[in-house]
Every structure is written in structure tokens, then in C-alpha cells.
Amino acid sequence: MLQLIDLHKTFDQPTGRITVLGGIDFHLEAGQSAALLGESGSGKSTLLHLAAGLDHPDHGDIKINGQSTRHHTEADWAEQRRNHISLVFQQFHLIPTLTVLDNVRLQARLCGRMDPDYEHQLLNRLGLATLTHRLPHQLSGGQQQRVAIARALLHRPPLVLADEPTGNLDEHSSESVMALFVDLVREAGCTLLMVTHSAAMAAYLDQRWRLHDGTLSREGEVA
Amino acid sequence: MSGLASLRRLMWVGLTLLSHYRRHPAQTAFLIIGLVTGVGIWSAVQIINSHARASYAEADQVLGAQASHWVRASDGGGVDPDAYIQLRRAGFTQLYPVIETRVATDAGEPLWLIATDLLALPRSEGSIDASGAGWLAMIQPPYQTWYPPELAESLGVAPGDTLTLSDGRTLPPAVPQSQQQQGRRLFMDIGAALDVLDRDRFSYLAAAGLDADTARELEAALPSGLRLEPNRQRLDLNQLTESLHTNLTAMSLLSFAVGLFIVFNAVRYALLSRSPTFHTLRELGASGRQLSFAILLETGVWSLIGTGLGLAVGFGLSQVLLPPLAATLQSLYGAVVGADILLRPSTWLLAWGITLAGLVFALAMPLWQESRQSVRAARDLSDRWVRDRTARRRLAWVGLILALAAGAVYSQMTTVLVGFVVLGLALFAAAFCLPVVLGAVLGWTLRALPEKAWQLRWAFSDGGAQLPTLRIAMMALLLALTANLGVETLVGSFRTALTDWLDQRLAADLYLQRDSLTREELNLPADADWLAASHQRVGLDIRWRGRPTEVRGLEPEAPDSRALPLADSSNELSLWYVWDTDNPVILANEQVRHLAGVESGQTITLSTGLGDRSFEIVGFVHDYGNPYYQFYLPRGEVERLWPGRAEPQGLALWLSDRPDAEASAEAALLAAGAQAGDWIRQAQIKTVSLRIFDRTFAITAAMNGLTLGVAGLALLTALLAIHQQRLPDYAHWRSLGVRYREMGRVLTLPLAVIVLLTWLASMPLGALLSWLLIHDLNVLAFGWTMALDWDWAPAIRLGLLTAGVVAAALAVSLWRLHRQLPEALRRLGGQS
Structure with missing residues (x-):
């Protein structure tokens, strides 16, 4: 589903050029989930951003569903994200002027894959069924993150990329939201790559990879 | 020691806050643009107003700076030269004769001509240099006509040319002169004027430096049919031109207010984007008083920069505005305005004072809002648009109070100045009520839209998020549009009145001049x-x-x-x-x-x-x-x-x-x-009259253009602010796969609706403004009435112009947004 081939990324800093990713090779099969672990500043988010087309590598290729994205324009990437990739961030990034329901439906509407039954099911599973007409600022942090998850999954995207999705929540909320998130991703048949610095959160996923000094190494499969 | 330490802390707080501008040059630019435009237009009008008044005083110089009195014929028929000689012989050597008359060129161009006796002019006058050799040629046939160089140039008169008047007479050969006191008038020797104009009487005798006793003696010595009057020339010009200057001042203050809106936007935005710094400083122990003091200090710095640059721009602008103003004054009142503009120290001080006051106003409200918020609430901008509803309601209350005040003052309106106060109150009442109306219309539309029209619903809901930053710009736009429409209707009504008047007055086919x-x-x-x-x-x-x-x-x-x-x-x-x-x-x-x-x-x-x-x-x-x-x-x-x-x-x-x-x-x-x-066709007179009319209102058109330009700038700064502030939101939309054209629709549609509503609101307000100007202020100022001639063409033209201004501002802002989005996308999830 997602293949990263010899990815390189460097940044220019006042102190000189820093190599963040020095030739990353990575492959994630459809329906699998993987956690990307690493210290702060190790390049986890950068790698995720490259995979989503939010940033571009200096060298290497990203294949999604076997298709190379080497020659993708910005507009191609936008289409890719619209139809095939969902992103979940630590900051919930809900649209503050839209209701919960409109926020949940947004990406499904954009790619034209509305599914009322699944929507009903998702809202119930995420405990949002009674909150659909509220505005984001009227929700707690945990509720807002569940809205972001519902929005990411409603159209059943082939690939979900998550960047510290529970980083803004307390420990108890983190665990319950993460368990639900992983369950829903699996039920929807999506492939998940998630950045986290928490081993506990990583434990929910099929694979764990660690990024250190610009190189990626697999830590072992979880049963 | 503790005083020094607290000063050092204050400096540290101030420098931390000011460092924001170094990192955000665009915001610095908005702030400077707002200040410079507001102060620039205001000071330009201030400069030309005071310059015009100084010119009236200078215009009196030719008749005698101390020409305290005039001797005139009771029946208005002029003073007989014999009576003048008799009075001089009786010892009243302070007297000198003057002929002052309006003539017209053969092309119908009106001119003022003034003539006096250089030899009789008291030395104390010191106004016309009669010591040079040139004066001898002036008082002997074939005489000379002295032209101010710019007048000679506009008439196409070269040295030595003889200008033909509408009645067929020709003036003596032209000599360009830079006698400042001559203004834009033709100057001749009195003997030449009597001869050339075929007159046997002087217009009046001027008396220089006449004390009360001598004035009584002169009055007693006057032959029957003559009377002594205090010199009212200056008073007359001041009386006559006061309305125009009040009008200009009002327009410039309106521009200043609109400029202030830009400043308000920029300051508010700068404060908003400095919120994290502001609250970090608070968390680190800086007191609210220290922060407020630092911001006031910053205000002082900005006011000095704004005043300096604004006055420089205002000075340049006054050079551009002076020719149309001079044309207006010459056409309407025959008042002459010189070309050399001076920047007086009082203008500097006044400009600084008004800038400081404006900045304090622009800072006061955001500061008050900041001080009332908890640190957590101030850090969270997601519900700012919801909190803005309360602010809109408060503004509407202020608007309502202003409207009531306008009604109350209207019933007591007896002078032009009070009339402008009523206009100001009414305009600002409407401007303050506008945001609540815009919010309500957006809300109603959102509720009325069906579930299926989700993109429209998104766009209209996004309008709510744009409104907090856009409302100030819309208030400015409403003021500019209303003023434009009101004044355009006024000028259009003037033109219709003039055409009707010409049709009635110039009903004949031929006129012998x-x-x-x-x-x-x-x-x-x-x-x-x-x-x-x-x-x-x-x-x-x-x-x-x-x-x-x-x-x-x-x-x-x-x-x-x-x-x-x-x-x-x-x-x-x-x-x-x-x-x-x-x-x-x-x-x-x-x-x-x-x-x-x-x-x-x-x-x-x-x-x-x-x-x-x-x-x-x-x-x-x-x-x-x-x-x-x-x-x-x-x-x-x-x-x-x-x-x-x-x-x-x-x-x-x-x-x-x-x-x-x-x-x-x-x-x-x-x-x-x-x-x-010798004769002129009716159509020719009408053409000349209308040409003079259009020249007369050139100053109004210039002011209209400037006001709308300032409003366009306010809109541009607001859009740039919105797009800068909401950049993370837009980056997130893009991360969802939202296409640029969809993004453009969501951003543009509510803006278009908001601008359309503002334009629609400006029409009844513009009509009200023109009604007040025509039915009340015009009568108070000029003493004559006319019918209000409402024309849709200016409203439509303004609408199209506004659409153009909005489209240009939007294009600039979207282009900037498009350039910034890739970086914003990279920053979307932070770095780890």
C-alpha cells in the first residue's frame, strides 16, 4: 500500500545542513498498521509529511498502491489526499464554523463517498450521535479528536496517516480514543501509519519502527 | 536603584513586543500604510485649507495689508475721480483708488482684474514694488498688464500679447510678474484701467492704516453719495469660502477615520498575533501595567513615525490637490490661491496629536479585550468568531446611541458645522450597526440553505469566521461608499440644477456681450x-x-x-x-x-x-x-x-x-x-459654464477617489490579515484534498456577499446623506435650494468600482496565500 524508497531529506539551518532522513526504505502492506517511534526532532513528522505529499523529498520515491508519486504536482497530491489518504493530527483541525456533523462529513463529501449507514455506525461508536449539531468549541478535547477520527474514516480511505493523534489528550482519554481509533481503522480495512513517541500507543499497532539519526529500523512485530 | 530596575524591565518588555514587527514586515507595512494614508489625506487638506486662508490674506495685500476701510458710493456706482482728488487735497493721503472687476476672455474664461495707482499706494503697504524701472512703462501708454505666470500659461498668453476680452476690448501688452500679492488676478495701472475699460469711476477707494479718529474725520469730509466702510474683503472671502473648507475638512476627517480603521485593523491584528508573546510575558511575571505601558510607548513611537511620513505624503498630496481647489475657489468665489505651500509648525503638532489620539483609540479596545481575557482563552483563537458576536452587538448599541444623538442634534441644526456633526453621527451610526446586520444576514442565509448545498453552507459559515477581521474594513468601505454616493448625488444634483438654471436663464439664442x-x-x-x-x-x-x-x-x-x-x-x-x-x-x-x-x-x-x-x-x-x-x-x-x-x-x-x-x-x-x-451662441455659454462647473468639482472627485482608495487599502489589509491569521486552517483544508478553486469559492463567496450587502446598505445611506447635504447643509452654507436628483448610474459605477477594488485586493491576498501555503502545509503537524 505504502512504499518509501531511498528517501532523503535535509534542512538548511543557521548551523549548517542537517540530514533528517538519510535513505529511508519502508513498505507497509494494505490493511496493516505501523507505529513510527523516535525522539523529538528525529524526523518522524517529516517522514509522515512526505508520505502525505505535504512536503517533498530531496531524493527517492513514494509509491501509493504501487503508483509512483515522483512526478506528482501539488494538485496531484491534493487529489491523492482527497481520495486515498486521510490525515489525523494532534491539533484536531476541525472547521470551527461547521457543526460536528458537517465536519464529520466534509472529506466524504469532497470525494463523493457518503455512506449514511456507516456514518450512523461511526457516530454511535465514537459517542458523537448526540453531539452532531454542536460546534467544535462546544466539545471537549477528546470529543474533538473523535470528530477528527470520524472525518478521517467516513469515506474509508485506503491509507490513514496519523501524527500523534492523542498527543493533546490526557492519559485516560488517550487510551480509550486510541483503542477505538485502531479498531475502527481495522474494521474499515484501512492501512495506518502513525507517528508517536509513546511506546504504549505504539503497542496498539501491528508494526513498530524507530527513526534514529536519519535511518529507520524495525523493532519487531506485535502479535 | 529599584526605579532603574523597573525601567530596565519595562525596556525588556517593550523590546520583546517590538521585536514582533522585525519578524513580520508585512504587519509593519500595514500599520505604516494605515497611518500614512490617514494622516496624509487629513494633513493634505489641512495644509491646503490653511494655505487658502493665508492666500485670502495675501490677496488683501494688493489693496493694502492695512486697508482698514473702504470709501464706496452709497448707490454702488463707484467713486468719481474728482471726489478722490478732493479728499487727497484735504490731507487724506492714506487713500488710494482701486478698480476691481470681473472680465471674461473672448473664450468666456472669467478673470479678475485689479488696478490701482502705484504712486498713491502708501509706502507702508510694501506690497507692490514701485521702485523698479518697470513701473514707468506700466503707467504710460501703451501700458502693461501684469499676469501671474501660471495664469498667463493657462491662458496661453506670451509676454507682449494683448488679450481680447469678451466685449471686444483688448488689454495692454502682457508682462509676466511674480508679485505674490497679485494672486491669480490681472494687475494694471488705474489710469490704464479707466482708459481700457472705458470707465469714469473707481470701484472704491482704499484707506490704509486709518485710526478711529482719522476715520471719523474722513467720514465727515466725504462728499454726499459716498460712505466709509470697514474693509470686508477678507471677511467676505472667509464667509463665502467657509462652507467649502468645512466640507473639505469633513471629507479629510472621513479619510482619516477610514485610515484609522486600517490602523485599527493592523494594531488589532498585531496584538492578536502577539497574543502568545503577550501572555508568555504575563506568565513570566510582567505585570498588566508594564505591558500596557510598553504598548502605549510603542504607540508613541508609531505616532511619531506616522506623523512624519504622513505629513511628507500629505505635503506631496497637497501639491496635487491644490490646482483643483484653486480652480474651485476661483470659479465659485473669484478667490485666488497662490502656489507656494508652506508646512506650518501648528500643522505638525496637530497632526501628531490627532495621530496619537487615533492610535490610542485603535489600541484601547483590543487592549481592553486582551486584559479581560484569561490567558487560556486568549491563547485559543478557535472560538474567536463566536466571541465576536458579543462585540458586534456592543457595536450595534453604540450605533443606535449615535443614531439617536444624530436625531437629537438634527433638530437643533443651525450652522454648517453642526450639520456636519449630524452627518458624521449618522454615518458612524450606520457603520457601527453594519457588522451586526452582516452577521445576521449570513446567519439567516446559512439556516435557510438546504443540507445538500453543503459547499454553500460551508462558505456562508466561513463568512462568520471572516467577519471579525473583515468588519472594520467593511465599516470603512461603507463610510467611503456612502460619502462617494452622497457627494456624487450632490454634484449630480448641482449639475442638473445648473443645466435647468442655464436653460431658464439662457433661453435666448444669441447674447451680445x-x-x-x-x-x-x-x-x-x-x-x-x-x-x-x-x-x-x-x-x-x-x-x-x-x-x-x-x-x-x-x-x-x-x-x-x-x-x-x-x-x-x-x-x-x-x-x-x-x-x-x-x-x-x-x-x-x-x-x-x-x-x-x-x-x-x-x-x-x-x-x-x-x-x-x-x-x-x-x-x-x-x-x-x-x-x-x-x-x-x-x-x-x-x-x-x-x-x-x-x-x-x-x-x-x-x-x-x-x-x-x-x-x-x-x-x-x-x-x-x-x-x-461680439455675440455668443447659447450653446457656447452652456459649454463654458459646464466646463467651469466640472472644474469646480474636480476637488470633490479627487477626494472621492482618495476615500475609496483608502477603503480599498483597508480591505486589502483586512484580507491579508484574515488569510495570514487563518493560514493553518487553509493548510489543513488543503491537507484534506480541497482544491484551490473550491477553497477560492469558500473564501470569495462570503466576501462577495458581505461586500454586496455593504454596497446595498450604502445606497439608502448615500441617499440620506445627499438629502441632508442638499436640503439642509446646502441651504445653510450657500443659501439656495435645488431638487435631489437621484441617479442609479453613480451607484452602479461605484458598485463596479468596488467590485474591481475587492477583486484586486482579493487577488493580491490569494496570490500571497498561494505562495505561503506550501510552507504552512509543512508546518501543519509541527516538527518531530
Whole structure:
């Protein structure tokens, strides 16, 4: 589903050029989930951003569903994200002027894959069924993150990329939201790559990879 | 020691806050643009207003800086040279003769001509340099006419040229002169003027530096028919031009207010984006007082920068605005304005004071809002648009209070200044109510849209998020549009009034301009088959109630006399047409009614050649744009009451409907002694009049353009602020796969609706503004009325112009957004 081939990324800093990713090779099969672990500043988010087309590598290729994205324009990437990739961030990034329901439906509407039954099911599973007409600022942090998850999954995207999705929540909320998130991703048949610095959160996923000094190494499969 | 430490802490807080501008040059630029535009326009008008007033004072110099008194003929007929010689011989050497008259070139261009006796001019005047060799040529045939260089240039007169006047006379050879006191007037020796203008009397005698005792002695020594008056020249000009200057000041203050909105936006945005710094400083122990003091200090720095740059721009702008203003003053009042502009220290101080006040106002509200918020709430911007609803409601309350105040002041409106206060209150009331209306309309539309129209719903809901930053810009736009529409309607109504007035006043086909060519002298046969009717008018200038006044003698049976544009008349009007010496009645222009407070049926007294005479007012005539009082009597009465004083005022000829009537008329006129160029066709006069009119209102058009330009800038800064502030939101939309055109629709549609609503709101407000200007302020200022001529064309033109301005501002902002989005996308999830 997602293949990263010899990815390189460097940044220019006042102190000189820093190599963040020095030739990353990575492959994630459809329906699998993987956690990307690493210290702060190790390049986890950068790698995720490259995979989503939010940033571009200096060298290497990203294949999604076997298709190379080497020659993708910005507009191609936008289409890719619209139809095939969902992103979940630590900051919930809900649209503050839209209701919960409109926020949940947004990406499904954009790619034209509305599914009322699944929507009903998702809202119930995420405990949002009674909150659909509220505005984001009227929700707690945990509720807002569940809205972001519902929005990411409603159209059943082939690939979900998550960047510290529970980083803004307390420990108890983190665990319950993460368990639900992983369950829903699996039920929807999506492939998940998630950045986290928490081993506990990583434990929910099929694979764990660690990024250190610009190189990626697999830590072992979880049963 | 502790004082030094707290000063150091204060410096540290201040420098931390100021460092924001170093990292955000765009915000710095907005702030400077706002300050410079606001202060620039205001100071430009301030500079030209004070410059014009100084020019009036300078204009008096040619008649004597200390020309404290004038000797005039009671009947307005001028002063006999013999009387002047007699008074000089009696020891009144302070007296010098002046001829001041309005002439017209053969192209119909009006000019002021002034003449005096250089040798009689007291040394204390020091105004005209009579010591050089040049003056001898001036006072000897063939004489000289001194032209201010810019006037000579605009008339196309080269040195040595002789200018031909509309009555066929030619002026002595031209000599360009830079006598500052001459202003834009032609200057001649008095002997030359008597000769060339074929006059036998001076306009008046000026007396320089006359103390009270000498004035009493002079008054006692005056021959009968002459009287001593204090010099009212300066007073007259100030009286006449006060309204125009008040108008300009109001327009400049409006521009300043609109500029202030830009500053308000920029300051508010800068404070908002500095919120994290602000609250980090608070968390680190900086007190609210230290922060407030640091921000006030920053305000002081900005006010100095704004004043300096604003005055520099204002000075440049005043150079651009001066020519149209000078044209306006010359056309309307014959007032002359010199070309050298000076920046006075008082303007510096006033500009700084007003900038400081404006900045404190722009900072006060955001500071107050900041101080009331908890640190957590201030850090969270997601619900700012919800909190803004409360702010909008508060603004609406202020608007309502302003509207009530406008209503209350309106009932007490007696001066032009109070009139402008009412206008200001009404305009700002509407501006303050606008955001709540915009929010309500967006909300209603959102609720009315069906679930399926999700993109529209998204767009309209996004309007709510744009409104907090956009509302200030929309208030500015509303003010600019309303002012534009109001003034455009006013000018359009003026133009219609002028055209109607010209149609009524210039009903005849041909006008003989040479005053010496009267009907009697031409001996035109009354039964000529090319001639349908004729009207020989006479007139003279007098003073009534301390103001220049014109008495016109009309022939009651003439077609234009039968169709006088009456504003109001009494039942006794017929007495004017069928003159009855026992019941002397008179017509007056509206100015007499509105400025002198005389009503129909009342009696007025005029000084005539036969002594004081009383007349009952039986009607008022519309008299467009005349700054003077005017009275109308039958021609015979004028000639009887002011024997030998009434001068011909032109002969009007109505042609018959014979196909060759015009050719026959011209042949007959030539045969009767007239020369080609002595007559002018009606259409020519109308063209010249309308050209002068358009030049007169050039200043208004310039101010309109500037105000709208400033509003466009306010909008641009608001859009840039919105897009900068919401960049993470837009990056997130893009991360969801939202296409640029979808993003453009969501951002543009609510803006288009908001601008459309603002434009729609400006129409009734513009109509109200023009109604107040025409029905109240115009009457208070000028003393004449006209009908409000509402035209949709300016409204549509303004709408299209606004759409263009909005599209340009949006394009700039979206282009910037497009460039910033890739970086914003990279920053979307932070770095780890």
C-alpha cells in the first residue's frame, strides 16, 4: 500500500545542513498498521509529511498502491489526499464554523463517498450521535479528536496517516480514543501509519519502527 | 536603584513586543500604510485649507495689508475721480483708488482684474514694488498688464500679447510678474484701467492704516453719495469660502477615520498575533501595567513615525490637490490661491496629536479585550468568531446611541458645522450597526440553505469566521461608499440644477456681450422677421446688509422674465410684472431668503441714487451658485432709481423659426455696427459654464477617489490579515484534498456577499446623506435650494468600482496565500 524508497531529506539551518532522513526504505502492506517511534526532532513528522505529499523529498520515491508519486504536482497530491489518504493530527483541525456533523462529513463529501449507514455506525461508536449539531468549541478535547477520527474514516480511505493523534489528550482519554481509533481503522480495512513517541500507543499497532539519526529500523512485530 | 530596575524591565518588555514587527514586515507595512494614508489625506487638506486662508490674506495685500476701510458710493456706482482728488487735497493721503472687476476672455474664461495707482499706494503697504524701472512703462501708454505666470500659461498668453476680452476690448501688452500679492488676478495701472475699460469711476477707494479718529474725520469730509466702510474683503472671502473648507475638512476627517480603521485593523491584528508573546510575558511575571505601558510607548513611537511620513505624503498630496481647489475657489468665489505651500509648525503638532489620539483609540479596545481575557482563552483563537458576536452587538448599541444623538442634534441644526456633526453621527451610526446586520444576514442565509448545498453552507459559515477581521474594513468601505454616493448625488444634483438654471436663464439664442452694444444703440428693428423677442438687461453692484449685492433690471415682458425660476412667491407677484410705483415690490434670489432671513411679504430697504427706498419682497428666484445677494426690478425702475449708474448687462435675442434666422441676425448685427465675436451662441455659454462647473468639482472627485482608495487599502489589509491569521486552517483544508478553486469559492463567496450587502446598505445611506447635504447643509452654507436628483448610474459605477477594488485586493491576498501555503502545509503537524 505504502512504499518509501531511498528517501532523503535535509534542512538548511543557521548551523549548517542537517540530514533528517538519510535513505529511508519502508513498505507497509494494505490493511496493516505501523507505529513510527523516535525522539523529538528525529524526523518522524517529516517522514509522515512526505508520505502525505505535504512536503517533498530531496531524493527517492513514494509509491501509493504501487503508483509512483515522483512526478506528482501539488494538485496531484491534493487529489491523492482527497481520495486515498486521510490525515489525523494532534491539533484536531476541525472547521470551527461547521457543526460536528458537517465536519464529520466534509472529506466524504469532497470525494463523493457518503455512506449514511456507516456514518450512523461511526457516530454511535465514537459517542458523537448526540453531539452532531454542536460546534467544535462546544466539545471537549477528546470529543474533538473523535470528530477528527470520524472525518478521517467516513469515506474509508485506503491509507490513514496519523501524527500523534492523542498527543493533546490526557492519559485516560488517550487510551480509550486510541483503542477505538485502531479498531475502527481495522474494521474499515484501512492501512495506518502513525507517528508517536509513546511506546504504549505504539503497542496498539501491528508494526513498530524507530527513526534514529536519519535511518529507520524495525523493532519487531506485535502479535 | 529599584526605579532603574523597573525601567530596565519595562525596556525588556517593550523590546520583546517590538521585536514582533522585525519578524513580520508585512504587519509593519500595514500599520505604516494605515497611518500614512490617514494622516496624509487629513494633513493634505489641512495644509491646503490653511494655505487658502493665508492666500485670502495675501490677496488683501494688493489693496493694502492695512486697508482698514473702504470709501464706496452709497448707490454702488463707484467713486468719481474728482471726489478722490478732493479728499487727497484735504490731507487724506492714506487713500488710494482701486478698480476691481470681473472680465471674461473672448473664450468666456472669467478673470479678475485689479488696478490701482502705484504712486498713491502708501509706502507702508510694501506690497507692490514701485521702485523698479518697470513701473514707468506700466503707467504710460501703451501700458502693461501684469499676469501671474501660471495664469498667463493657462491662458496661453506670451509676454507682449494683448488679450481680447469678451466685449471686444483688448488689454495692454502682457508682462509676466511674480508679485505674490497679485494672486491669480490681472494687475494694471488705474489710469490704464479707466482708459481700457472705458470707465469714469473707481470701484472704491482704499484707506490704509486709518485710526478711529482719522476715520471719523474722513467720514465727515466725504462728499454726499459716498460712505466709509470697514474693509470686508477678507471677511467676505472667509464667509463665502467657509462652507467649502468645512466640507473639505469633513471629507479629510472621513479619510482619516477610514485610515484609522486600517490602523485599527493592523494594531488589532498585531496584538492578536502577539497574543502568545503577550501572555508568555504575563506568565513570566510582567505585570498588566508594564505591558500596557510598553504598548502605549510603542504607540508613541508609531505616532511619531506616522506623523512624519504622513505629513511628507500629505505635503506631496497637497501639491496635487491644490490646482483643483484653486480652480474651485476661483470659479465659485473669484478667490485666488497662490502656489507656494508652506508646512506650518501648528500643522505638525496637530497632526501628531490627532495621530496619537487615533492610535490610542485603535489600541484601547483590543487592549481592553486582551486584559479581560484569561490567558487560556486568549491563547485559543478557535472560538474567536463566536466571541465576536458579543462585540458586534456592543457595536450595534453604540450605533443606535449615535443614531439617536444624530436625531437629537438634527433638530437643533443651525450652522454648517453642526450639520456636519449630524452627518458624521449618522454615518458612524450606520457603520457601527453594519457588522451586526452582516452577521445576521449570513446567519439567516446559512439556516435557510438546504443540507445538500453543503459547499454553500460551508462558505456562508466561513463568512462568520471572516467577519471579525473583515468588519472594520467593511465599516470603512461603507463610510467611503456612502460619502462617494452622497457627494456624487450632490454634484449630480448641482449639475442638473445648473443645466435647468442655464436653460431658464439662457433661453435666448444669441447674447451680445459687448456692454456698449445695447438694443437702443444697435437700433434693431422690432419688426425684423428674424427676431422673435429681445431682452436688454441692466444692473449695478451695491452692498446690502454688509455683503456684496447685485441689482438687476429686467424687462418684465421678455420671455425669460416671464419664466423666472421661482422658488417661492406671494400672491402679489403680479405687481412685479405690472409695476405700480405706489406699491414698490421686488424679487430676490433665494440667498436673500436663506442667508439674510427675509421672507416673502417682508419689506427691505435699498440705498438708491434717490435715497433709501423700501420694497416688498414678492418672490424668490432660484439662483444657482451665486455667492451674492441679488435683487430684481423692472429695468425702467433701476434706471430711474440709480440714474446713470445702471450699466448694460448684455442683450439677449430670441430668433424666429425662419430657417435663415441666424444668418439674418448675424447680417443685421454686423450692419448695425457689431463685430464678429461680439455675440455668443447659447450653446457656447452652456459649454463654458459646464466646463467651469466640472472644474469646480474636480476637488470633490479627487477626494472621492482618495476615500475609496483608502477603503480599498483597508480591505486589502483586512484580507491579508484574515488569510495570514487563518493560514493553518487553509493548510489543513488543503491537507484534506480541497482544491484551490473550491477553497477560492469558500473564501470569495462570503466576501462577495458581505461586500454586496455593504454596497446595498450604502445606497439608502448615500441617499440620506445627499438629502441632508442638499436640503439642509446646502441651504445653510450657500443659501439656495435645488431638487435631489437621484441617479442609479453613480451607484452602479461605484458598485463596479468596488467590485474591481475587492477583486484586486482579493487577488493580491490569494496570490500571497498561494505562495505561503506550501510552507504552512509543512508546518501543519509541527516538527518531530
